Amino acid sequence: AQRVTQPEKLLSVFKGAPVELKCNYSYSGSPELFWYVQYSRQRLQLLLRHISRESIKGFTADLNKGETSFHLKKPFAQEEDSAMYYCALQAGTALIFGKGTTLSVSS
Amino acid sequence: EAGVAQSPRYKIIEKRQSVAFWCNPISGHATLYWYQQILGQGPKLLIQFQNNGVVDDSQLPKDRFSAERLKGVDSTLKIQPAKLEDSAVYLCASSLGGSGEQYFGPGTRLTVT
Numbered sequence: 715a716q717r718v719t720q721p722e723k724l725l726s727v728f729k730g731a732p733v734e735l736k737c738n739y740s741y742s743g744s745p746e747l748f749w750y751v752q753y754s755r756q757r758l759q760l761l762l763r764h765i766s767r768e769s770i771k772g773f774t775a776d777l778n779k780g781e782t783s784f785h786l787k788k789p790f791a792q793e794e795d796s797a798m799y800y801c802a803l804q805a806g807t808a809l810i811f812g813k814g815t816t817l818s819v820s821s
Numbered sequence: 822e823a824g825v826a827q828s829p830r831y832k833i834i835e836k837r838q839s840v841a842f843w844c845n846p847i848s849g850h851a852t853l854y855w856y857q858q859i860l861g862q863g864p865k866l867l868i869q870f871q872n873n874g875v876v877d878d879s880q881l882p883k884d885r886f887s888a889e890r891l892k893g894v895d896s897t898l899k900i901q902p903a904k905l906e907d908s909a910v911y912l913c914a915s916s917l918g919g920s921g922e923q924y925f926g927p928g929t930r931l932t933v934t
Binding site: 718758763802806811812814 | 862869877914928
């Protein structure tokens with residue numbers, strides 16, 4: 715079955731602390747994975763995709779096919795990173811989203 | 822560029838009533854998606870259009886939900902009759918092709934009482 719699992723509903727960290735948002739997937743084919751973010755009162759928007767291998771706003775994510783994971787990381791969290799983060803798997807032409815993790819960064 | 826537009830932003834109806842949502846995608850985007858997002862869940866794809874043809878409607882409850890994309894631009898999603906469990910945010914998204922980055926609208930929050 716095609717599935718995306720984000721085990722943490724809420725992650726609270728202090729400003730300057732490292733952040734890791736976990737994402738595991740189940741997919742029989744070659745996966746294409748994304749992280750989408752929704753800031754307060756804003757639209758859902760793409761943060762990064764694994765094939766681009768970019769660092770966006772200091773965030774990176776590496777696809778680990780052995781562990782079927784695509785964790786999102788940032789070495790030093792900022793208050794403006796507080797948002798809802800969704801991991802998504804491209805299955806054919808459809809996106810399958812996880813339930814999301816709320817990241818709360820406090821000073 | 823203008824983003825994906827949706828209306829209305831909020832709708833409250835009683836169960837068994839009907840409701841319709843409208844979406845205008847980004848100009849030039851061939852692919853349009855409708856998602857349902859229930860509170861505490863991630864978005865779930867209901868239907869995907871490529872131009873005015875349906876690519877995937879496998880998760881659309883066809884006994885009560887319908888969608889169309891006449892002329893391959895705007896789209897409407899209808900629920901008739903609504904049930905309590907249809908309370909959710911309905912998101913429209915568009916993309917240039919059938920994969921890659923999707924651009925989301927602000928959503929329509931539906932409450933069924």
